[in-house]
Amino acid sequence: MKLPRVGGFYFWGRADKKRKMLFIALCCALTVLSIVTYIMNRSVYAVSVDGKTLGNVSDRKIVDRIKEDLKSKYRDRLGSDIEFSQDIQVAPIRALGQKVDTEQQISEKLDKILSVQVKAVAIEIDGNQVAVVKDKDAAESALQGVKDYYVNASPGELVKIEVSNGIKLVEKYADPDRVMTAEAAKELILKGAVEIATYKVKQGDTLWDIAKAQNIPLDELIKANPQLESENRLALGEVINLKSIKPLLDVTVTKKVTYQEPIAFKTEIVKDDDLWKWDQKVKQPGENGTKEVAAQVVYKNGVKVEQQVLGEKVLKEPVTRIVARGTKAQVAFRGSGRFLWPLVGNITSPFGRRGREFHTGIDIAADKGTPIRASNAGTVTFAGRRGSYGNLVIVDHGGGYETWYAHASSILVSVGDRVEKGEEIATVGTTGRTTGPHVHFEVRLNGEPQNPLSYLNK
Numbered sequence: 001m002k003l004p005r006v007g008g009f010y011f012w013g014r015a016d017k018k019r020k021m022l023f024i025a026l027c028c029a030l031t032v033l034s035i036v037t038y039i040m041n042r043s044v045y046a047v048s049v050d051g052k053t054l055g056n057v058s059d060r061k062i063v064d065r066i067k068e069d070l071k072s073k074y075r076d077r078l079g080s081d082i083e084f085s086q087d088i089q090v091a092p093i094r095a096l097g098q099k100v101d102t103e104q105q106i107s108e109k110l111d112k113i114l115s116v117q118v119k120a121v122a123i124e125i126d127g128n129q130v131a132v133v134k135d136k137d138a139a140e141s142a143l144q145g146v147k148d149y150y151v152n153a154s155p156g157e158l159v160k161i162e163v164s165n166g167i168k169l170v171e172k173y174a175d176p177d178r179v180m181t182a183e184a185a186k187e188l189i190l191k192g193a194v195e196i197a198t199y200k201v202k203q204g205d206t207l208w209d210i211a212k213a214q215n216i217p218l219d220e221l222i223k224a225n226p227q228l229e230s231e232n233r234l235a236l237g238e239v240i241n242l243k244s245i246k247p248l249l250d251v252t253v254t255k256k257v258t259y260q261e262p263i264a265f266k267t268e269i270v271k272d273d274d275l276w277k278w279d280q281k282v283k284q285p286g287e288n289g290t291k292e293v294a295a296q297v298v299y300k301n302g303v304k305v306e307q308q309v310l311g312e313k314v315l316k317e318p319v320t321r322i323v324a325r326g327t328k329a330q331v332a333f334r335g336s337g338r339f340l341w342p343l344v345g346n347i348t349s350p351f352g353r354r355g356r357e358f359h360t361g362i363d364i365a366a367d368k369g370t371p372i373r374a375s376n377a378g379t380v381t382f383a384g385r386r387g388s389y390g391n392l393v394i395v396d397h398g399g400g401y402e403t404w405y406a407h408a409s410s411i412l413v414s415v416g417d418r419v420e421k422g423e424e425i426a427t428v429g430t431t432g433r434t435t436g437p438h439v440h441f442e443v444r445l446n447g448e449p450q451n452p453l454s455y456l457n458k
């Protein structure tokens with residue numbers, strides 16, 4: 001056997017064969033010992049969650065890798081950074097007699113047992129957590145949605161919007177099931193605790209009153225009661241739904257609104273010498289004007305709480321209604337005429353004998369509905385139906401004089417009424433025995449029919 005030559009010496013020198021053998025044996029023993037020691041002391045890593053051992057891995061790094069893989073899987077699914085709710089313990093143990101799991105086996109076991117929390121943002125209002133959303137953008141979008149809702153809930157131009165609560169956005173890890181969309185968070189903040197109550201309508205209630213008393217926006221109340229067709233149709237005792245809404249934010253919106261309002265016309269009375277004093281004539285019809293009103297209105301959570309008029313601008317002036325009122329009091333009667341004609345028209349049947357009958361008055365024809373005027377001032381002593389007279393009015397003028405007005409379609413006075421000369425007391429009709437619309441007019445003195453023409457201005 002040739003031994004290597006080192007530095008000009010044979011390593012073994014001249015050592016004898018026995019020593020050589022001993023050395024080799026020693027080397028072998030050492031090798032066996034170290035292999036045994038290695039096997040005896042070799043470690044694997046036990047993986048456990050909440051004290052429950054899931055299995056063993058050969059290297060800590062495997063667990064780190066599994067964690068990263070799982071996190072990225074959840075992150076992809078939930079769209080946000082995640083954290084595991086539980087701690088994963090990795091502890092070295094003696095490998096002798098231990099089964100080592102594959103990376104896949106451990107990964108599956110961990111996936112089953114671990115619950116995750118996603119990175120999210122909690123919205124806190126006045127120190128209370130009210131909603132959890134994905135991130136800061138979602139939180140801000142929810143809050144902006146609430147503000148926009150109130151801004152859009154009323155007409156007009158926005159002057160300012162104020163939120164009187166303290167709002168804080170807090171980053172935290174949360175159960176993915178509790179994370180809401182921005183839209184859902186907005187709805188929750190707008191409606192708060194939603195409870196359905198009912199209300200029984202009392203005497204004099206309007207929907208507006210109820211909305212205001214219950215602090216519910218009127219349109220919400222109307223929405224909650226589709227059976228009501230309009231604000232005016234509230235029946236006494238009716239039970240309506242109150243969707244009582246308690247928003248979590250107090251939002252005050254101030255708006256500048258402009259709206260048009262009518263300006264009522266005035267009436268001016270002028271004297272007219274050509275008209276009888278009981279008569280009047282519209283010389284110029286009135287017409288409402290229009291004005292534009294600018295106002296600042298304050299809404300609290302959609303309910304109008306304050307209004308201040310800032311200014312008014314007349315768009316159209318109203319037109320004054322001018323009424324002429326007669327001044328002519330005295331009538332220049334001819335002959336013994338002391339009574340007015342009850343109406344102007346042709347006499348279709350005169351006073352006196354008419355065949356076998358006696359006509360106790362005169363018939364004056366006129367269209368149905370023509371006003372019948374009192375011939376003179378007096379007191380109504382009869383107003384109602386009387387046989388062939390139909391609707392009849394009798395006016396007592398004193399001194400034994402009465403005037404009768406028959407066949408009226410309507411009677412405008414009652415027994416006991418004091419009437420003025422020329423006052424409208426009935427309208428022409430065809431009640432009783434008639435062949436066409438006319439007034440049958442009588443003048444009676446101490447109960448005896450007189451010829452009316454003797455008393456009328458011919």
Ligand SMILES: [Zn+2]
Nearest residue numbers: 361362363440
């Ligand atoms: Zn007659």
